[in-house]
Amino acid sequence: MASTVKQCITLKGSAAIVAEFFNYGINSILYQRGIYPPETFTHQQQYGLTLLVTTNDELLKYLKAVIGQVKDWLNELIVQKLVLVIKRVDTNEVVERWQFDIQCDKTANETTKRDKTEKEVKEEIKSIIRQITATVTFLPLLEAVCSFDILIYTDKDAEVPTNWGESGPHFIANSEEVRLRSFTTTIHKVDAMVAFKKTD
Amino acid sequence: MAQFKLEDEMKSVLKMDAPLTHGPQMKWQRKSVDNGNLSMNSSAANGSLLASSKTPMKFSNQPAASQAKTPSSQETGRKTPKSAGAHKTPSKGSKTPKKTPLKAADRFIPNRTTTQFDVSHFKLTREIQQENDPQEMLSPSQVEYQRVMSDNLNGDRLSHRIISYKEKAPSAPEGHQGNLRVLYSTTKTPASAKKTVRHIPQVPERILDAPDILDDYYLNLLDWSINNQLAVCLGGSVYLWNASSGEITQLCQMDGPEEYIGAVAWIKEGNYLAVGTSSGEVQLWDVAQQKRLRNMTGHSARVGSLSWNSYILSSGSRSGNIHHHDVRVAEHHVGTLSAHSQEVCGVRWSPDGKYLASGANDNLLCVWPAQTSVGNASQPLHTFTEHQAAVKALSWCPWQPSLLASGGGTADRHIRFWNCNTGSNLSNVDTKSQVCSILWSKEHRELISSHGFAQNQLIIWKYPSMSKVAELTGHTARVLHMAMSPDGETVVSAGADETLRLWKCFMVDKETKKTKSKSVGKEPGSTLRTMIR
Numbered sequence: 125m126a127s128t129v130k131q132c133i134t135l136k137g138s139a140a141i142v143a144e145f146f147n148y149g150i151n152s153i154l155y156q157r158g159i160y161p162p163e164t165f166t167h168q169q170q171y172g173l174t175l176l177v178t179t180n181d182e183l184l185k186y187l188k189a190v191i192g193q194v195k196d197w198l199n200e201l202i203v204q205k206l207v208l209v210i211k212r213v214d215t216n217e218v219v220e221r222w223q224f225d226i227q228c229d230k231t232a233n234e235t236t237k238r239d240k241t242e243k244e245v246k247e248e249i250k251s252i253i254r255q256i257t258a259t260v261t262f263l264p265l266l267e268a269v270c271s272f273d274i275l276i277y278t279d280k281d282a283e284v285p286t287n288w289g290e291s292g293p294h295f296i297a298n299s300e301e302v303r304l305r306s307f308t309t310t311i312h313k314v315d316a317m318v319a320f321k322k323t324d
Numbered sequence: 325m326a327q328f329k330l331e332d333e334m335k336s337v338l339k340m341d342a343p344l345t346h347g348p349q350m351k352w353q354r355k356s357v358d359n360g361n362l363s364m365n366s367s368a369a370n371g372s373l374l375a376s377s378k379t380p381m382k383f384s385n386q387p388a389a390s391q392a393k394t395p396s397s398q399e400t401g402r403k404t405p406k407s408a409g410a411h412k413t414p415s416k417g418s419k420t421p422k423k424t425p426l427k428a429a430d431r432f433i434p435n436r437t438t439t440q441f442d443v444s445h446f447k448l449t450r451e452i453q454q455e456n457d458p459q460e461m462l463s464p465s466q467v468e469y470q471r472v473m474s475d476n477l478n479g480d481r482l483s484h485r486i487i488s489y490k491e492k493a494p495s496a497p498e499g500h501q502g503n504l505r506v507l508y509s510t511t512k513t514p515a516s517a518k519k520t521v522r523h524i525p526q527v528p529e530r531i532l533d534a535p536d537i538l539d540d541y542y543l544n545l546l547d548w549s550i551n552n553q554l555a556v557c558l559g560g561s562v563y564l565w566n567a568s569s570g571e572i573t574q575l576c577q578m579d580g581p582e583e584y585i586g587a588v589a590w591i592k593e594g595n596y597l598a599v600g601t602s603s604g605e606v607q608l609w610d611v612a613q614q615k616r617l618r619n620m621t622g623h624s625a626r627v628g629s630l631s632w633n634s635y636i637l638s639s640g641s642r643s644g645n646i647h648h649h650d651v652r653v654a655e656h657h658v659g660t661l662s663a664h665s666q667e668v669c670g671v672r673w674s675p676d677g678k679y680l681a682s683g684a685n686d687n688l689l690c691v692w693p694a695q696t697s698v699g700n701a702s703q704p705l706h707t708f709t710e711h712q713a714a715v716k717a718l719s720w721c722p723w724q725p726s727l728l729a730s731g732g733g734t735a736d737r738h739i740r741f742w743n744c745n746t747g748s749n750l751s752n753v754d755t756k757s758q759v760c761s762i763l764w765s766k767e768h769r770e771l772i773s774s775h776g777f778a779q780n781q782l783i784i785w786k787y788p789s790m791s792k793v794a795e796l797t798g799h800t801a802r803v804l805h806m807a808m809s810p811d812g813e814t815v816v817s818a819g820a821d822e823t824l825r826l827w828k829c830f831m832v833d834k835e836t837k838k839t840k841s842k843s844v845g846k847e848p849g850s851t852l853r854t855m856i857r
Contacts, residue, residue, distance in 0.1 A: 160496050182494035190489050204484050213495070271495055277484045284487055291488040 132237040133245070138309035139198035141242065143191050145249050145307070145314065146224070150187060150208060150274070151177045152256050153222055157210060157263070159272055171250040190274050193285070197278060198312060201228035205277035209294045213269045218296045220263065220320045227313040238310040248307030252316050255304045262302070264323050298322050522768075522833070524784065524794040528825035529814065532565065534558060539804070539820035541716060541733065541760065542628045542642075542669040542685065544587045546805035546818045550594035553611065554807065554816060556824065557585040562599060564611065567809065575609060576616065578602075587639070589630035596651075598637050600627025606639045608651055620649050620656045625667075631680070633673040633694070638680060640668025646682055663690050663704050672718040676725050679705070679744050683715025689730050691744045706747040712736040717762040717773065721787075731759025731773060739773060739785075753790045755783065760804050765830045766812035772829065774817055776802030782817055784829060796827055 133141075148170055155165050155176040160183065165176040178184060197203040203226050210220035275291050278284070296319050304316035536559040537545060545557040554565040560578035562585055565571070578584060578601065587600035596617070599607040604623035609616050625642035632638075636658070637649040644666055648659035664684035671682045680692040682704075689711060690704035708730075717731030717739075726744040737757055741750040758776035765771060770793055772784045780803055782796040801820035808815050808830075815827045 180494065186489070186491065186493045189491070193489070269496065272493060273488055274493075275486050275488045277486050280484055282485060284485070287490050288487045289490045291486050293486055 131241040133240050133309050135232050138311040139195050142198050142312045143195035147191050148175050156260050171246050202279040202282045207275040209273045210270050213271050218294050223317045225315040229311050232311045240310050245309050252305045263320050524829050529828045530826040532824040534822050534824045537822050542667050544629050546807045547588050547590050548807040549590040550810045555588045560584045586626045586628040587630045591632050598630045600630050602626040622647050622657045629671045631671045631673045633677045638671050640671045642667040669716040670718040674720045681718050681728050685714040687711050689715045717759045719762040719764050721764050722766050729762050731762050734758040761806040763806050763808050767830050767832050774803035774806050
């Protein structure tokens with residue numbers, strides 16, 4: 125490290141890292157939980173892992189739009205949560221809720237530079253993605269056809285584009301929660317958590 | 325007396341819950357009350373008399389005086405009508421008329437005798453009724469409390485907005501669901517799923533010529549031995565085709581030009597072949613020597629069906645009789661079964677040798693018990709009359725003893741399943757075509773049936789669901805006979821189009837076979853290890 129150019133994280137870079145994490149994280153969840161057929165996913169090397177990313181054009185378009193917007197808001201430090209909700213198609217019942225709490229360091233601005241290498245952050249991200257993969261072992265089997273939705277919690281005063289609409293929190297009644305690891309870029313801190321319907 | 329006291333006391337206590345009637349009065353109110361009291365002292369005194377007695381505790385420091393000063397008779401006389409009239413004034417802090425009002429109305433217990441509690445209470449409660457909006461009734465602290473509570477309940481909803489992209493993600497393709505099921509299910513589901521995807525070749529592995537094969541529904545001209553030799557009757561001669569080497573030998577030929585062979589059946593060991601002829605003879609041939617060992621006569625008409633049970637050979641004839649031949653002894657004819665009135669076209673012993681099934685042109689299917697059938701049993705164990713045509717196709721299930729499948733001819737077209745222990749019909753399936761032959765698979769939970777018009781096909785069915793696994797077409801005329809190879813993988817079908825077709829339709833999964841052979845191979849090793857120890 126000493127001989128190389130000292131790496132640091134800027135606000136813009138931090139937002140990019142977090143947005144990239146969301147992209148791979150959401151793709152992993154969609155693959156692992158079988159929301160889309162596995163044959164529509166392709167392998168990609170990322171974070172030193174082989175991850176599966178969708179090849180469905182419509183889905184790609186949707187994710188690009190959502191994550192692009194989230195990235196902008198990350199830059200503005202006004203995102204509080206990103207929630208991936210898995211619902212049954214037939215009853216619209218929420219069966220799984222992946223919550224990513226984002227704590228933004230409000231003091232950060234364009235000139236901030238933090239001493240943390242990208243490599244370190246990516247190591248932390250890697251362990252979260254691994255945990256997402258491992259959750260398949262304890263999450264209940266999704267019996268019915270399911271769809272997903274992404275909710276964003278923003279600050280109250282955030283300006284919202286017209287193609288975004290207000291939504292409910294989509295909580296699960298009688299749920300069990302498992303906290304996953306977290307990672308921080310020192311500007312954005314992301315805590316992961318999954319809630320699922322208690323099986324009794 | 326006492327009960328009235330108690331009643332009034334109760335009333336006053338209950339009254340305490342009512343809003344504001346008991347609250348301390350404002351200073352100016354007290355003043356006015358006191359002033360009023362001074363002026364109207366005498367009139368108000370009457371009303372207050374009972375009140376003093378109602379709450380004796382409060383006046384513990386001055387009871388003696390007040391009690392003594394008020395005559396008890398007067399008190400009771402007043403009290404009764406008041407309680408009856410439901411005068412609810414809970415005037416606690418009253419005083420006796422002789423006391424000075426200022427003394428009684430101290431800081432905490434104001435003089436209320438002159439206040440119009442009735443009116444004020446009425447007015448207050450009316451006000452509450454009118455102001456139905458609860459929000460306006462709440463104090464700021466209550467509002468704050470409500471806000472905090474709702475925050476707690478709703479997960480501080482007010483501090484952020486929850487939004488989602490209006491354009492929703494595309495839905496998963498139709499029919500896609502739960503590919504993770506494989507991961508979770510520990511049952512046999514994956515194995516059976518594997519079976520259904522088993523590849524069944526749609527074309528025969530081999531086609532052999534069978535010139536002059538008789539197109540007669542009532543005969544059984546094909547059998548495959550345990551030694552992998554296929555016996556085929558072509559007119560008056562029997563040919564053996566060695567399936568492993570492809571070698572063809574002619575075993576025998578009838579003497580007369582009009583004579584033909586109606587049935588062949590291999591003994592279980594595979595070294596002898598039973599041959600039934602048009603003249604009613606049942607012959608026994610040694611295959612290795614290519615010599616006829618016995619010629620057993622007895623039938624009055626042609627023999628069209630044969631089946632072995634150990635050393636007993638059962639033969640069905642056009643006469644309707646079934647003869648049991650003990651091939652070891654000179655007096656071979658050991659039994660006759662005569663329940664059928666027309667030509668017997670199918671006889672089949674169950675794998676455990678307990679039952680003999682026989683089908684005939686009289687549309688009857690009979691099941692005979694082994695013990696009594698050797699001898700002169702006149703009555704079959706079961707007689708099934710459900711078939712509407714000749715019953716030729718008969719097959720016993722290899723994995724479920726006493727389960728029999730039978731198929732009817734052109735007028736019937738059904739495959740029927742029977743439990744021969746109970747004599748019950750288990751299920752029926754309409755095949756839409758004449759059923760010529762049925763074979764159960766040894767490896768899979770399936771059976772194959774051969775058919776005539778219109779498609780001349782072979783159908784593989786799943787049992788017990790009886791869903792079609794595959795249909796094998798290729799024959800250009802009805803498929804009269806079928807036989808299965810000793811390994812259970814190949815089925816040979818003989819059609820009236822003078823061809824034999826070999827279908828590799830019951831292929832054994834190589835992996836399961838491997839594990840089987842491995843486990844077999846392991847055993848000596850493990851014993852060896854125990855020996856070393």
